Amino acid sequence: MNRRALLSILDSRDKVAGETTTTPPAFSGLEPYRGPWTDRQSAHLLRRCMFGPSPGQIEEVTVLGLDQSIKELMERPELPTTGPRNPGKIKLNNRLVPVDESFVAENEPWVWKQERKWMMGALPQNQEKFVNVLNARAQSLRSWKVESIFKEGISIYEKMTLFWNNHFSVVPENPPLHFFNNITLLENALGNFRDIVKKMTIDPAMLIFLNGNENTAKAPNENFARELFELFTIGKGDQVSPGDYSNYTETDIREAARVLTGWIIDFSHLVENDQSMIELSTDALIHFNAKTHDAGDKHFSARFNNQIISNSGPDEYLALVDMILSQPECARFICRKLYRWFVYYDISTEVEDRIIEPLATLLVDNDYEINPVLTVLLKSEHFFESMHFGGMIKNPYDFLASMMKPFQAQKNEPDDPYLKFLFYLEIYHLAAGQQMAYFTPPSVAGWKAYYQAPLFYRTWINASTLNLRMTITRGLSLSVHPDGIQQGLSLDVLSLLELLKNVEDPNELVTNLSRLFFAQEITQDQRDYLKGILIPGLPDFEWTVEYSNHLNDPENRDLSLSVELKIRQLIHALLTMPEFYLS
Numbered sequence: 402m403n404r405r406a407l408l409s410i411l412d413s414r415d416k417v418a419g420e421t422t423t424t425p426p427a428f429s430g431l432e433p434y435r436g437p438w439t440d441r442q443s444a445h446l447l448r449r450c451m452f453g454p455s456p457g458q459i460e461e462v463t464v465l466g467l468d469q470s471i472k473e474l475m476e477r478p479e480l481p482t483t484g485p486r487n488p489g490k491i492k493l494n495n496r497l498v499p500v501d502e503s504f505v506a507e508n509e510p511w512v513w514k515q516e517r518k519w520m521m522g523a524l525p526q527n528q529e530k531f532v533n534v535l536n537a538r539a540q541s542l543r544s545w546k547v548e549s550i551f552k553e554g555i556s557i558y559e560k561m562t563l564f565w566n567n568h569f570s571v572v573p574e575n576p577p578l579h580f581f582n583n584i585t586l587l588e589n590a591l592g593n594f595r596d597i598v599k600k601m602t603i604d605p606a607m608l609i610f611l612n613g614n615e616n617t618a619k620a621p622n623e624n625f626a627r628e629l630f631e632l633f634t635i636g637k638g639d640q641v642s643p644g645d646y647s648n649y650t651e652t653d654i655r656e657a658a659r660v661l662t663g664w665i666i667d668f669s670h671l672v673e674n675d676q677s678m679i680e681l682s683t684d685a686l687i688h689f690n691a692k693t694h695d696a697g698d699k700h701f702s703a704r705f706n707n708q709i710i711s712n713s714g715p716d717e718y719l720a721l722v723d724m725i726l727s728q729p730e731c732a733r734f735i736c737r738k739l740y741r742w743f744v745y746y747d748i749s750t751e752v753e754d755r756i757i758e759p760l761a762t763l764l765v766d767n768d769y770e771i772n773p774v775l776t777v778l779l780k781s782e783h784f785f786e787s788m789h790f791g792g793m794i795k796n797p798y799d800f801l802a803s804m805m806k807p808f809q810a811q812k813n814e815p816d817d818p819y820l821k822f823l824f825y826l827e828i829y830h831l832a833a834g835q836q837m838a839y840f841t842p843p844s845v846a847g848w849k850a851y852y853q854a855p856l857f858y859r860t861w862i863n864a865s866t867l868n869l870r871m872t873i874t875r876g877l878s879l880s881v882h883p884d885g886i887q888q889g890l891s892l893d894v895l896s897l898l899e900l901l902k903n904v905e906d907p908n909e910l911v912t913n914l915s916r917l918f919f920a921q922e923i924t925q926d927q928r929d930y931l932k933g934i935l936i937p938g939l940p941d942f943e944w945t946v947e948y949s950n951h952l953n954d955p956e957n958r959d960l961s962l963s964v965e966l967k968i969r970q971l972i973h974a975l976l977t978m979p980e981f982y983l984s
Contacts, residue, residue: 429782430755436785438466440916445790446779448920448984449743450474450557452550453802455809456900456917462555471779474557475591475772483510484580485545488822491537500537508818512538512545512580513681538576544826546583546839548814550798551806551825557775561590563798564742565597566839567847569633571606578606579840581683594735594769598634598722603664605686611845614665616658618695626657628845634725636734648730649704656699660710660721663694689715704728726769732761736774738851743775744784745792746857756783791920791983794858796850797835799984800870801828804877804976807900807917808892827890831873835866862982871977878973894968895961905952907932907944914971919980927978934974935967 436442443462447454451474454462462470489507490499505511553559565586571579582604589597601607602625608614611625630649631637638647645651667688696712701724710720725731736757737748748757760774767773778784795803805828815821829839842848849860880891901917903909911931915923936944944967951960975981 428751428755429786431759431777431781431783433780434467434782434785436782439463441790441922442467442785443470444916445785445920446470446474447555448799448803449784449793450560450779451553451555452559452798453804453806454555455807456897458555459917467780470555471776473555474779475776476556477591478554478556478558480588481549481584484584485510485512485538485541485576486818486822487511488537488541488544488819490819491533491540493533493536498533500534512542513577515577515681535576539574540826541822542576542580543829543839544822544824547825547829547832548821550802551810551828558587558590561771562587563839564739565590567842567851568738569597569601569604569607570842570845570847571604571610572841572845573610574840575606575609577681578609578686581681581686582606583840585683591772591775592770594764594771595722595726598629598726599719601633602629602661602718602722603687605666605683608664608666608687613661616662616664617693618659618662619693621655621658621662621695623654623658626654626661629657630654630725632846634722634734635728635731638730645702645704647704648728649725650702652700652702653704656701656710657721659695659697659699660717663690663692663715664688664718665690665693691715729761729765732764732769733757736760736764739771739775739778741851741857743778744789746851791980793984794850794861794982795984796848796858796861797832797837797866798839800835800982801831801873803918803981803984804874805890805892808894808897810890810892813893813896824890831869834869835861837861870982874976875973878976879969892969892972894972895965898968905945905948907935907941910944911935911971914975915980918975919978920983921980923978923980931971931974935971 434442440459440463444454444459446467447458447462451458462473465473486508487500487505487510490497492498500507505514550559562583566583569582569586571582585600585604586597589600603613607625611628612622613625616622616625630653631646635648637649640646665688666686667690668686691714694712694714694717698712699710701708701710705724705728708724710717710724713720739760740748740752740757756778760778763777764770764774783789814824832839836843837848846852849856850858853860877890877892878894898904901910901913903913908928911928915928915931947960947967948964951957951964954960
């Protein structure tokens, strides 16, 4: 299947809700959902709030009901206590390279640890050792993050962490700083937007990425100030005159940059002790230098009521964020981004008036707390409108997780720490090959799927990524491992059958699998096609007898292989259908 054909089919799925009646369906707002609560609604909720729910999780949420399910999704998870570990060895340029164990022992936490002499600039004479450690730290960070996604449980936190990672993009990759950045986003995933903006303003990774650490009174740098307005808080409106973008002006950018002068990344106080290893932290890295801070008054434009921010040293940036967020457009701006992340990319006039505006009002009324806003949105009639089922093209992490997690891939991870590291690192590389490298969005604006009109989600599908998705599907479902799919990744198809009901009935089996993997109901013709893959031209009882024989004699290798082969062919057919690409 080529990209044009696939997108044509996906577009038709997108329009199906409007084609089933002669008049468009009535628009639903934010009133609480009161419709049926079946596995279809629970699966929709979990697909949007998690990465690839399992049959057991869908069943659990169906039993819990909407209110209790939202409560569980929003419950703060236990935060990581150790983080990425030293894998001991890494693969570089097709050769296995040991990581210097005098640095941090194999399988010990290490991303936030630095060798004192390296921080002082005394790199080893053999700089390959230094480069190997940096590469291994980056790889262990990537593997750790994917493992966290695959073990998220019934929780919205990892999905929201990726949302914030996209919103506050920081590139290029720096392992310790990205680790601290990601932990901050995870801790505040459902917290206060005002607080998150303040934390990101002096976040070490952000200071380096947007040159905040180079911003001084004598040489102001406007990079972060510009993105603070345009991408992080209020958004760029229509340009009404030179330098005036409706929501802010060039004067505001210039004055904001002055407010933000003086913040630096400072290692000097960390290397004064005699310890060979130094443990880093966000608080230990950032430092305010009053000597390089602009102490003058900052005069903002009429867009901010000509407000003046006077010198208050290290607290001055707090006043800047509060000033920006006093504008109602900030609440609308972040609510639009949440809507595109959880519901749909197209924000019509009706959506703006009946969804975005009330959510923005709710956000302001709750002093920018995110949790109440998401709770109302995810419990709403609008969220559960049939047109939103299957309205998104899955991003690479949704694609991989929805393919692997139903088969309990995370329970089949290797016991050996190094092999487990490779297991999750391989999944990271499969996502990166589909143009979604977790810690390195393509630009400060994030991934195009969430802001670039008119394509939006369709940017995930191009000639390169479609070919890779099909290769991955074939490799995992048929247990074939061509180049690019390694580390023994495959789908344990028989374990999935143990989680399903009425497996011995081929019609029920096809229906249950399609509901697990597809957001929309398929036609009878499609069900017949899939059953034909399982038992081509045979009566239903042939499958019933074969599967029953397997259950009665599970140690019989011939019986299990025969069942496994048929199920693999069926799973491959399911996962290559366009419906699987939709969430």
